[in-house]
Amino acid sequence: MPDVHRTALAEDSAEVEVLTANIDKLDGLRKKIQGSLNRLETNGKNMEDAIRPVYGNTSGLQTMNGNIDHVIDAIDRIFEPVEGARREERIVKAGPRQVGLPDYIASLERATRSLAELKNSNFQCNQQAMSEIETWLKGGTMQMEDIFRDTLREDARPVEPLHFITKQLPFPKIPQEKVTLLQTINTHIMDSVAQTSTQGKREYPSVKIYTDVRGEYIAISLRNLASASVSTARKTSPDTLYRRGTSGIGTYANCLAGLYVSEYENVYIIFPRDEWIRVFTTTCNSSFSEFNKTLRELNNHIKSNIITDCYLAFEIIEVIQKVSVDLERTTGSAMKVQLSDALKPIRDTAKAAVTMLLEDTRSRAQSLAVLPSDASTIPLTAEVMRRLQSLAGFLEPLTSVMRALGDGGWSASSSSAASSNKAFDVGADGPSLFAHYASDMLDALVGSLEGKAKQMKSRGVAGIFIANNVAVIDRGIRTSELASLLSGLAPKVEMWRKKSVQAYVDAWKECSILLFDVQYTNRAPRPPSTAATVDSAAMIKSMSSRDRDGVKEKFRQFNTSFDDLVSKHKQLKMEREVRSMVQTEITRLIEPMYGRFWDRYHEVDKGKGKHVKYDKQTLTSILQSLG
Structure with missing residues (x-):
């Protein structure tokens, strides 16, 4: 293996060893940190458990302190009205005349409010204070009562009411400034009584x-x-x-x-x-x-x-x-x-009076013992008219009473059931009710007088008697405020008048009958009865002596009857209207009949006046004098 590769591998191996060594160190550090965190958490919990009671006690103390402050404030507020009332006590006891009425009233008002607050607090500790405040507050109120009374008496001197009525002046009132003062005083007195009174109904x-x-x-x-x-x-x-x-x-x-x-x-x-x-x-x-x-x-x-x-x-x-x-x-x-x-x-x-007036009219008319021989009116008739005139002057209150009685309920003879059905008719027409009542009263009067008049010496005198009383009735209506109220009675009054006048005129008919002329169809033609001139001399000349004697007898009988009627007529007392009406009716009855008879037969005594006592002009003059 080349040396270069071995060298590179040795370097990589050395770096890995270094990294591994670092990782081991980091892992150890991590464990230390985790251990520290675990210890910190445990210490934190211990700390929280230790602090929590202390924090709770602190909050409770803070709340208690706040409550104590509130209680102190409440106590201050409870005693504040007492203190305020005691500050007013000096002013109230000094009296309004010393401190001045406005300040005195203001002080009473503040004291009254303080007493109301004490009563609302309902604390037993305030009872003594409330009792004291009520005592001197009552004393202050009594002083206000004295001022209230004195102020009223200043304007309570009796007055002469006629002065204000006759001069159409308003009756005096308490002056405005005093009324305002009295109102203010009364308000405080009532407020004080409301606070100090224990009664349910306050006086x-x-x-x-x-x-x-x-x-x-x-x-x-x-x-x-x-x-x-x-x-x-x-x-x-x-x-x-x-x-x-x-x-x-x-x-x-x-x-x-x-x-x-x-x-x-x-x-x-x-x-x-x-x-x-x-x-x-x-x-x-x-x-x-x-x-x-x-x-x-x-x-x-x-x-x-x-x-x-x-x-x-x-x-x-x-x-x-x-x-x-x-x-x-x-x-x-x-x-x-x-x-x-x-x-x-x-x-x-x-x-009761409405009925009694009606019954009194009837009973007094029926109880007349003697009627006037001259046919003059009786005082009762004029009195009845004065009654009606007086009643008409009180039409509104009278008709209110009549409405309560009901139409016709004023008659004592009316059945209670019938009158009660009509009673309390608030819609009844007042003038009509009065007219019905007046009609009933006049019916009672005239009807009773007609019954009594039958006892008079002649029907003619009775007629004048009734006519005179009817004239008084008619005049009493026409010349007063009854005219408008009793206009509907005019036909009834006219009927009474005509009936009574006719009864008197009937006596004169007997006189006029004597002037009737008897015509015989088998004799000479009847002289014209028109306005054409009649030749009385020719008429008399054509008659037999028996017929002429008959005419003379008619003139004699007429003269006797006429003179007697005229004499009796002048002895009678007649109201002006009656005399005029009677004279008109008698003239209408006698004058044309006599004129016709006279035109035909006045020459029966050749102008000597032995049988023909009156010429037409003289008779007319006498008839006119009857009025």
């Missing part, structure tokens, strides 16, 4: 103070009107019909409403919404009790004089209904129920 002293002070103010202001309403209703003449406005009840009610409206405007500013109605009605209790008492006294007076004074009942109904509407518009329904309850007895009396 606020500011409410009682307000209702006492303002209630007395209203009651005293209205006291004179209450007594005047009763005294003015009493009459010196028991038969006089009550006239609208005679009693002062209208003024009294309007003043009451005016004061109530003004008071409500005070209340809704000073007090919270949920207290408005209670405070307002309680404030009005005293004055309204007096008003209710006055209504009871007036109702007793009306019931004792119901025929003449029932119109006062309708006036009271009208006034209170208006007052109720006015108050409801401003104060809501706060007084509506009270007013309705107070009015109920008056309404019951008014219902």
Whole structure:
């Protein structure tokens, strides 16, 4: 083998030996490193096991420290209201007049909030502090109550209500700046009571103070009107019909409403919404009790004089209904129920009066013992018309009562079942109801008078008697506001008038019958009955002596009957309308008949006037004098 190859192989062998030696060294080093890693891992685990408890203890200590800080903060917060309240105690005990009302109120407000926080904390350790705070807070509240009362009294001097009514001025209210002050004080009083009261239903002293002070103010202001309403209703003449406005009840009610409206405007500013109605009605209790008492006294007076004074009942109904509407518009329904309850007895009396007026008319007409011999009217008729005129002046309250009775329910003879079916017809037409009632009353009057008139000495006198009373009825309708309400009764009135006048004129027919001419068809032709001139002398000359004697007898009988009727006519008392109507009817009956008879036969006594007492002109003059 060449030396070169052996040399190369020896070099490669030497390099392999070197590499092998290095690998052995690397393997040994690897093992050492692995051993070191194993030892390090084992030491790390040992270290972790040793450190873990120490770390846990450290975290627990940190959490505990945080909790301790929170507890300390909570304790500070618990005692902070106590400290805050104690800072306010000095101000509260000093009083509002020393520290000034705004600062005093602010201090009370802060103290009240502190007390609320203490109560919410519910810690037993705060009970003593809360008790102390409540004690001096109540004292502070009482001082606020004194200021509240004093402020109210400054504007609680009684007023003269008539001054405001007559001059159409609004009733006085508490000045705005004082209202604002009272509102602020009341708010703090209520807040304080809410914190210090242990009762379920809280009674606020500011409410009682307000209702006492303002209630007395209203009651005293209205006291004179209450007594005047009763005294003015009493009459010196028991038969006089009550006239609208005679009693002062209208003024009294309007003043009451005016004061109530003004008071409500005070209340809704000073007090919270949920207290408005209670405070307002309680404030009005005293004055309204007096008003209710006055209504009871007036109702007793009306019931004792119901025929003449029932119109006062309708006036009271009208006034209170208006007052109720006015108050409801401003104060809501706060007084509506009270007013309705107070009015109920008056309404019951008014219902009874509607029936009693009708029955009184009928019974008084039927109980007339003696009728006037001169056929003049009786006072009852004029009184009935005054009643209807007075009722018409209270149409709205009257018809409200009639609606409750039902159409026709005012008649004592109407069946209760029939009237109840018609009662409470709120849609019934008021004027129509009144017209039906007036018709019933006039029917009762005229019907009763016609029955009594049958006892009079003659049918003619009875006719004038009825005609006179009907004339008073007609005049009472035409010359008053009844004209528009009772226009539908015109045919009935006209029927009564014609019937009664005809009864009187019938007596004159007997006189006119004497002027009838008997014609004989087998004798001379009948003289013309037209406007053509009749030759009376020729007529008489053509008659037999017997016929002429018959004509003379007719003239004599006519003269006697006519003179008697004229004499009796002039003895009768007649209303102007009746006398005119009767004169027209008598003239229409007698004048043409006599003129025709006279034209034919006046020459029967050749102008001596022995039988023919009246010429046509004289007779016409006498007939005209009858009017």
